[in-house]
Amino acid sequence: MFSTEPSNVSPQEPRKAIYKYLTDEEKVELDDHLTRTQIKKNDFIFKEGDKPLGFITLEEGKVKIFKEGVGGREQILRMVKPGGFVSYRALIAGEIHIASAMALEDSIISVIDADHFFNKLLKNTQISTRLLTKLAKELGFSNSRTVTLTQKHIRGRLAESIILLKYKYGVEPDGSTIKAYLSREDLANLSNMTTSNAIRTLSSFVTEKVIAIDGRKVRILDHQKLERISKLG
Amino acid sequence: MFSTEPSNVSPQEPRKAIYKYLTDEEKVELDDHLTRTQIKKNDFIFKEGDKPLGFITLEEGKVKIFKEGVGGREQILRMVKPGGFVSYRALIAGEIHIASAMALEDSIISVIDADHFFNKLLKNTQISTRLLTKLAKELGFSNSRTVTLTQKHIRGRLAESIILLKYKYGVEPDGSTIKAYLSREDLANLSNMTTSNAIRTLSSFVTEKVIAIDGRKVRILDHQKLERISKLG
DNA sequence: TAACTTTGATGCTGCACAGCATAAATCGTA
DNA sequence: TACGATTTATGCTGTGCAGCATCAAAGTTA
Secondary structure (H helix, E strand, O other), X not given: OOOOOOOOOOOOOOOOOOHHHOOXXXXXXXXXXXXXXXXXXXXXXXXXXXXXXXXXXXXXXXXXXXXXXXXXXXXXXXXXOOOOEEEOHHHHHOOOOOOEEEEOOOEEEEEEEHHHHHHOHHHOHHHHHHHHHHHHHHHXXXXXXXXXXXXXXXXXXXXXXXXXXXXXXXXXXXXXXXXXXXXXXXXXXXXXXXXXXHHHHHHHHHHOOOEEEEOOEEEEOOHHHHHHHHHHO | OOOOOOOXXXXXXXXXXXXXXXXXXXXXXXXXXXXXXXXXXXXEEEOOOOOOOEEEEEEEOOXXXXXXXXXXXXXXXXXXXXXXXXXXXXXXHOOOOOXXXXXXXXXXXXXXXXXXXXHOHHXXXXXXXXXXXXXXHHHHHHHHHHHHHHHOOHHHHHHHHHHHHHHHHOEOOOOOEEOOOXXXXXXXXXXXXXXXXXHHHHHHHHHOOOEEEXXXXXXXXXXXXXXXXXXXX
């Protein structure tokens, strides 16, 4: 159900996801309208309510996109990996950001200014088609998540989040340790639960030998069982 | 927060939402690839798992798009009004349907076959741009709903759904009766709660003079208060 | 290395909501 | 118009999870 292909194929995607659709000439032109920026861990890239500055892709690092809900409780909507898009929805919709973006580790982003994005890139049919497809898939993902997060029980939600992280960020050479080290709080905010319950449920998964944890490292011991927990909640 | 403009401006949108972007010639061509179909109340237009047949717009009636969750519990993802799109996301994403569509009343749909949609309509820049924007807005709506449905309390969720219906379908000439007559069950499925709780909460809104109900007619007596309940839920 | 802060772990308590059951009202149809 | 089916209404019970509090462990800074 996740709109992401497993990422453990190549160590890192090509730095600029857009490049493959451009001629050499266009690439040079793009570079004039592109700013690479270092983002430190826990720094915001944009906040709910901000006007989108441009089209932002992630070159290195990890980023979470989240929304503040009732009483400041945060819900992580999606995670970004290198080669992925950090800011595009609000820009395309012509809206202000309805969510915030924060770096989960030291990261590098590319900001393409809005003018160039609309007047050049979006006029490239390959790119606009790619974006259309991307948005359609992302909408499907979001719809599925809505149902998951509202209907599955706590164990199912956490199991699904762990599987999601595995497919998004891939695994270490050992084939089972997820290449993403989230705090229990982030794990909770991804799964719509309190931190206490994330910790508790994680512990019971360990007891049941579904996963093993070492600090923030999560190793999946029994993927089948994890899928079963995710499905039957 | 809703991606829909109030619909009580004009009595009905032009029948075919796509027409305005086409030349006379193209309109005639479109008609060759378009099938108008009558759908009876409670009939499915498509089901979860189906392959999308084409690009489907709604000409008359009301349609709900919903997803079956845990234990067959249904979550309504969105409602469609005349002029709106019934089936487009899965087609564009190249996926099978992840949700089902059912007519809430006798309706008429237009089905544009997939080939014509991809080879002609989507090559029209105006149309593809419009779809891009539409998808981006819809994604924002879905993201907001995810947070609402997971975090707001039951009163807030129901209040938001009522407001949503008001903006989507508009009101009767009296200026306050919502032009949509949903069963308590549908109202519950829209708001992520059980039917019992929809009935109960609706009753308490009546007691508090926020709304008045007459069968399935819902009249908003105090919009301000409803907004407040939705926000502070 | 000590003092402080943040994160992780676990137990206890309360309540919002689901999940029934029952009955009344309304709808659909023969 | 009568009968069964569906929808609406309301009450009761149980429980999953939030919301603390406490303590240990790990990480940070002087």
